[in-house]
Amino acid sequence: MSIASIIFLLVFAAAVWWFTRNVRRIRRNILLGRDVDRTDRRDERWALMAKVALGQSKMVVRPVAGLLHIVVYAGFVIINIEVLEIIIDGIFGTHRVFSFLGGFYDFLIGSFEFLALLTWVACAIFLIRRFVLRIKRFWSREMTAWPRTDAGLILTFEILLMSAFLLMNAADHTLQGMGSEHYISAGAFPVSAVLAGWLDFGSIDAATLIGIERFCWWFHIIGILGFLNYLPYSKHFHILLAFPNVWYSKLKPKTEMSEMPRVAAEVKSMLDPSIPPPPPPAEPAPGMPAEHFGAKDVFDLTWKSLMDAYTCTECGRCTSVCPANLTGKLLSPRKIVMDTRDRLEEVGHVIDSKGKWEDDGKDLFSRISEEELWACTTCNACTQACPVNIDPVEIILDMRRYLVMEQSKPSPSLNAMFTTIENNGAAWAFGPDKRMDWMKE
Amino acid sequence: MTQPLQVKTMAEYAASGEMPEVLFWIGCMGSFDDRARKITKAFVRILNKANVKFAVLGQEESCTGDPARRAGNEFLFQMQAMQNITILNGYGVKRIVTACPHCFNTVKNEYPVLGGQYEVMHHTQFINALIKEGRIKVEGGSFKGKRITFHDPCYLGRGNGEYEAPREVLLKLDAALVEMKRSKEKGLCCGAGGAQMWKEAEKGDKEVNVERTEEAVGTGAKIIAAGCPFCNTMLTDGVKAVGGEGKVVVKDIAELIAEAGEL
Structure with missing residues (x-):
């Protein structure tokens, strides 16, 4: 085995190890959430995943961004078939190991080249939309320095990867033409042949060309492995979580609120003394916080809300249709989801450094204000707009439940509404005897 | 405007041993809000015109609990829901129509798990059905x-x-x-x-x-x-x-x- 092969194997193994470690960490964090069953109606879930995640059905609601996204998505998925060949070549020191496929191989490489070019162009347009046209949803309050940098890095990186892929092919193609040993004639190069012409590769000597080809090859594969390891630190992790997140979507009507079986059992027992009250809640696992009514911290949200938080790619479609946000209120559904993720990451870091959870004196309310929570109209425009079925409303309502049931802190005038429902069975201060007064008029 | 409104309560139906074909859930807005009362009356006129045998709960109707639940007060919601379900089930109600999408959503989606299972329609769905059936x-x-x-x-x-x-x-x-x-x-x-x-x-x-x-x-x-x-x-x-x-x-x-x- 050559030294190059050994280096490649080491880099590859390290990349896989580090990535696996981070994915397990994210999985552990998600599972800090409360349990909820989202495994019913499996056929429907697979169909939904095929349509919404694989088929990008909600992306194309906005045609320009949607179509460009499909180009990048297809480019990413399909060009990764090429990565398989790169890995085999890397390990065994072969060159274009799949070239025995003949005409089909030519077709594959040719298609990859077109896709790479399209992806390059789409990413460039995305960069222009974000940083030159400065589309509003990419520049709102929660899009602070890191989210903006993150987006810029991802797009730049994809452009570099595609450039390396095309340059590698351009050098390879030229070397094939020169009859260079090792560079067997294989593949079709509709894009890189033009590129080679522009760069006048034909006038460069073989040794330099081999240098360019090898550099791009290493840059491409190390870049991909590096990109893979960047994902767990980035909003770009959505490329993996989009699929399970859609599979585990809420299938119930959007405006149906989540159940609180414990409260239901208590009320049942209150109204009918023959029904025993529910047993007290189980002791929390050692070192874990006690259960709350509603959500004080990430532990009180469902694991699906936490998966939502890691799936969010900060596109801002939710916020751009939120009636509260559109009218200048503080609430931004995207911020709710990003804050949840950032808090969960913070909790994860505590567990990593201390070996277990220790109260750090913070919670979701350290990031999300009551003003934001009370501005929600529960209209579900955000859940409808989300291309990967994230549900910010559930987080908002769970936090409202905590404010009201544990803190007795509803938005001021809501107490009056509670009282009149309790006293009159009506949301306004009219007694039951007035219920049929409309008949008299 | 010439015909007086024909409205019977569920209690009246029960007393005469009859079952209406549908219960009209009026809701707090439809009962108390001046503007919404006009909607209630308009819908009753349509029901009367179509000879729909319907009932209302009258004084026995109570808030579904929707606003309390959305405001975070799950206890109050559960109290309202369970009292309403007891009354509805007591009369053996099977079908409900309401002119309020919030009542509609709560009764249709959030009551079943608490023991209240009904066919619930929004009044626009009901009117549409009346038209299609030629009523x-x-x-x-x-x-x-x-x-x-x-x-x-x-x-x-x-x-x-x-x-x-x-x-x-x-x-x-x-x-x-x-x-x-x-x-x-x-x-x-x-x-x-x-x-x-x-x-x-x-x-x-x-x-x-x-x-x-x-x-x-x-x-x-x-x-x-x-x-x-x-x-x-x-x-x-x-x-x-x-x-x-x-x-x-x-x-x-x-x-x-x-x-x-x-x-």
Whole structure:
């Protein structure tokens, strides 16, 4: 085995190890959430995943961004078939190991080249939309320095990867033409042949060309492995979580609120003394916080809300249709989801450094204000707009439940509404005897 | 307006050993709010005209608990829900119709798990069914050719996927139905949901109902059709805020049908 092969194997193994470690960490964090069953109606879930995640059905609601996204998505998925060949070549020191496929191989490489070019162009347009046209949803309050940098890095990186892929092919193609040993004639190069012409590769000597080809090859594969390891630190992790997140979507009507079986059992027992009250809640696992009514911290949200938080790619479609946000209120559904993720990451870091959870004196309310929570109209425009079925409303309502049931802190005038429902069975201060007064008029 | 309203309570039906075909759940808005009471009456006129044997709960009706639940008060919601379910089940109610999408959503989706299983319809679905079954006939009357735009209630549309029934009913008026840019799945909220009706809006630079009313008025429609008493109030206030009073009216679909039939 050559030294190059050994280096490649080491880099590859390290990349896989580090990535696996981070994915397990994210999985552990998600599972800090409360349990909820989202495994019913499996056929429907697979169909939904095929349509919404694989088929990008909600992306194309906005045609320009949607179509460009499909180009990048297809480019990413399909060009990764090429990565398989790169890995085999890397390990065994072969060159274009799949070239025995003949005409089909030519077709594959040719298609990859077109896709790479399209992806390059789409990413460039995305960069222009974000940083030159400065589309509003990419520049709102929660899009602070890191989210903006993150987006810029991802797009730049994809452009570099595609450039390396095309340059590698351009050098390879030229070397094939020169009859260079090792560079067997294989593949079709509709894009890189033009590129080679522009760069006048034909006038460069073989040794330099081999240098360019090898550099791009290493840059491409190390870049991909590096990109893979960047994902767990980035909003770009959505490329993996989009699929399970859609599979585990809420299938119930959007405006149906989540159940609180414990409260239901208590009320049942209150109204009918023959029904025993529910047993007290189980002791929390050692070192874990006690259960709350509603959500004080990430532990009180469902694991699906936490998966939502890691799936969010900060596109801002939710916020751009939120009636509260559109009218200048503080609430931004995207911020709710990003804050949840950032808090969960913070909790994860505590567990990593201390070996277990220790109260750090913070919670979701350290990031999300009551003003934001009370501005929600529960209209579900955000859940409808989300291309990967994230549900910010559930987080908002769970936090409202905590404010009201544990803190007795509803938005001021809501107490009056509670009282009149309790006293009159009506949301306004009219007694039951007035219920049929409309008949008299 | 000539015929007196024919309304019987569930208790009256039970006393005579009869079962109505449907229970009309009026809701707090429909019972107490001056504007929404007109919707209640319009819907009753339609039910009377179609000879629907319906009942109301009268004094036995109580808030579904929707605003309490959205405001975070699960205990109060559960109390309301369980009391209502006890009454409904006590009468053996099977079918419910309501003119309020919030009551509709709660009774239809949130009561079953607590033991209240009913077939629940929104009044626009019910009216649409009455028309299809030939139990009432609708002709355009004064609305023929008029521009009407329909504002989707979030709890009917996005919440429960019903976009067509209200539109099918409106089309029976031979009116020119014009859609707002934000309609159906993309419909913009009126600003009342999620217990907003009972509180001041948070600080912002505009009211949600004004944003929505501007869009509705921008279609050139002289009639904004609504299917929710909360939306109706918000849009009516919105029309005042944008200076459209006297030029644009907000009407519930039940009111439009009742007026078209001169009921």
